[in-house]
Amino acid sequence: MIKVVVFGSGNVATHLTKVFYKTNGINLVQVYARKKTNFLTKKNIPFTNNLSAIKKADMYILSISDDAISDFSNNLPLKNGFLVHTSGSVAMTNLNNRFNRGVFYPLQTISKNKKLNFKKVPICLEAEKNSDLKLLNKLAKLISTKVYTINSEQRKSLHVSAVFVNNFTNHLYKIASDICKERDVPFDILKPLILETAKKIKKISPKEAQTGPAKRNDKNTIEAHLKMLNDEQKTIYKILTKSIQNE
Amino acid sequence: MIKVVVFGSGNVATHLTKVFYKTNGINLVQVYARKKTNFLTKKNIPFTNNLSAIKKADMYILSISDDAISDFSNNLPLKNGFLVHTSGSVAMTNLNNRFNRGVFYPLQTISKNKKLNFKKVPICLEAEKNSDLKLLNKLAKLISTKVYTINSEQRKSLHVSAVFVNNFTNHLYKIASDICKERDVPFDILKPLILETAKKIKKISPKEAQTGPAKRNDKNTIEAHLKMLNDEQKTIYKILTKSIQNE
Numbered sequence A, B: 001m002i003k004v005v006v007f008g009s010g011n012v013a014t015h016l017t018k019v020f021y022k023t024n025g026i027n028l029v030q031v032y033a034r035k036k037t038n039f040l041t042k043k044n045i046p047f048t049n050n051l052s053a054i055k056k057a058d059m060y061i062l063s064i065s066d067d068a069i070s071d072f073s074n075n076l077p078l079k080n081g082f083l084v085h086t087s088g089s090v091a092m093t094n095l096n097n098r099f100n101r102g103v104f105y106p107l108q109t110i111s112k113n114k115k116l117n118f119k120k121v122p123i124c125l126e127a128e129k130n131s132d133l134k135l136l137n138k139l140a141k142l143i144s145t146k147v148y149t150i151n152s153e154q155r156k157s158l159h160v161s162a163v164f165v166n167n168f169t170n171h172l173y174k175i176a177s178d179i180c181k182e183r184d185v186p187f188d189i190l191k192p193l194i195l196e197t198a199k200k201i202k203k204i205s206p207k208e209a210q211t212g213p214a215k216r217n218d219k220n221t222i223e224a225h226l227k228m229l230n231d232e233q234k235t236i237y238k239i240l241t242k243s244i245q246n247e
Helices: A011-022 A038-043 A066-075 A128-144 A152-180 A187-198 A219-227 A231-245 B011-022 B039-044 B065-075 B128-141 B154-181 B187-203 B219-227 B231-245
Strands: A002-006 A026-032 A059-062 A082-085 A102-104 A123-127 A147-149 B002-007 B026-032 B059-062 B080-083 B100-105 B123-127 B147-148
Touching: A002 A011, A002 A128, A011 A026, A011 A038, A011 A102, A011 A123, A026 A128, A059 A066, A059 A128, A066 B100, A066 B219, A082 A128, A102 A128, A102 A152, A123 A128, A123 A152, A128 A147, A152 A187, A152 A231, A152 B154, A152 B187, A152 B219, A152 B231, A187 B154, A187 B187, A219 A231, A219 B065, A219 B154, A231 B100, A231 B154, A231 B231, B002 B011, B002 B128, B011 B026, B011 B100, B026 B128, B059 B065, B059 B128, B065 B080, B080 B128, B100 B128, B100 B154, B123 B128, B123 B154, B128 B147, B154 B187, B154 B231
Parallel strands: A002 A026, A002 A059, A059 A082, A082 A102, A123 A147, B002 B026, B002 B059, B059 B080, B080 B100, B123 B147
Antiparallel strands: A102 A123, B100 B123
């Protein structure tokens, strides 16, 4: 049994709490947060909002906002232990060095009220000590089939890449939905295309998958498209078209 | 039985030929192209490369490159009949007006060698005459469950929207794969996130689905990200971040 304490009550903390609670081989000995959630009450999971009452565990998992990680680890009234955070953009060394330090970063878009199948969520691990990495690996493999060891620099690259494929991609969906709304076209017509575009790169690389007027340098179509867009949309269209053509 | 003749041998023509051939209620009376494909030979589908030998049909489907549609329809040695094209960006009126005109636009990313389940491909229809629209509808519903009637202006909006959610989104995948490659991180780690981002908007709008440093205006993370990018990536990152923040 791996004994873990989870700190936090955000999206990631909530999902981790749920999956740790239900997984054999993991003992969720305590959750620390400001307020007790319904889930903790319902499942009778040991809870505290008092940092001086933290129980002993094999691993302390800090799932709080990026900016708070460093201070929180400095002020945590524990003498030592294995402390990990769950952030994509914070270096492992931002944790106070009186701890054995590590990272447990689940790379997925996580919404609080949406069910998540953790088995398919890539988990990126890092630890200073080899024995800690082994323990992290054991924990991660109990909940996911996709476990990677990644250093802090690589994790930062993944985090910025994730912004491109998640936040920025979602914003392109938003622009398309605006264009459709303005012309009274149901955005639903585009959903199969959106899904297929995402699925296509499972088999072939994004470079091979590229098609369309930018790739073909079809100037007539590009001109016609630009005429339909507002200034902001035009700027984005031009820059992405140029970037595709620079390939 | 709806009798159709297909003109063309590109991606769309190839997939249409296959689905028309195998669908009950559709009689693929002939395919016109420059060269006979293996599929046509194997299935013994009537083929011609001679425009003077086109057979009589209820519908002539022009699935050729956008730029060629107008000239081809002008020079086609048929006196009349119901002629449709399959393009997202060409107006119906670009077809010669001695024909009854229409559009049969399947909105999906179509690769020649990838199997396509037409049942889920949205098909956007337009026709000048009501009776022709009925016939188009009948044909479309035999191969797909997602059939829409859309005028030429709306179809153009869909086409530019499709560039955003398909070509531009795929380019963001490409940028992410470049960043990963440069830092020796497997791009595969991002694939579940890519798929989840596409699936998320089935249930909630792209506006509601947005998260990340731009949305939160997390300046530290944005600064750290920009430092990792090359000039072109930086430009794209800044413009999309600003556009998210303008919401």
